[in-house]
Amino acid sequence: MSNKTILVVDDSKTIRNLVAFILKAEGMQVETAENGIDGLEKLYSMPQINLILTDINMPRMDGFSFIAAVREQDGYKDIPIIILSTEGGEDDIQRGISLGANLYMVKPAQPERMVRNIKMLLG
Ligand SMILES: [Mg+2]
Structure with a gap:
């Protein structure tokens, strides 16, 4: 997994740091962004994000708008996206x-489950 880079987009610095800590312990590389705009900038400037x-x-830009913007772009139709949100409603x-x-994962997510899901989507 050391050749895999995960982009973590969350406005909570605590969550960014926690998730980065968990993923780095699995040998993954981590980039972070604090909102959708920031996330798009990181994604488009870093072709290595998996x-x-x-x-x-x-x-500024929430996760729904961010995901829609990512999927609109050629070259990002297939990049795996996991939502990690406090909102767990069906809508x-x-x-x-x-x-x-x-x-779609609901916070707080079990670290082991999050890692397992990421590995599954990375193939
Ligand atoms: Mg938030």
Whole structure:
């Protein structure tokens, strides 16, 4: 997994640091962004990103708009996207998946489950 880079998009510095810690312990590389705009900039400037883990509730650009923007771009139709959100309602899950997220996880997520899901989507 050391050749895999994960983009973690979340406005909470605590969450970014926690998720980065967990993924780095698995040997993954981690890039972070604090909202959707920041996330798009990182994604487009770093071709080595293999998977996106994104929050939904964020200032400037939320996770739904971010996912829609990513999927609109040629070259990013297939990049795996996992949502990690405090919102676990059926409407949010449906919306996230229909916009193109591969998986929806609710915070707090078990680290082992998160890692397993990431590895599964990375093949
Ligand atoms: Mg948030």
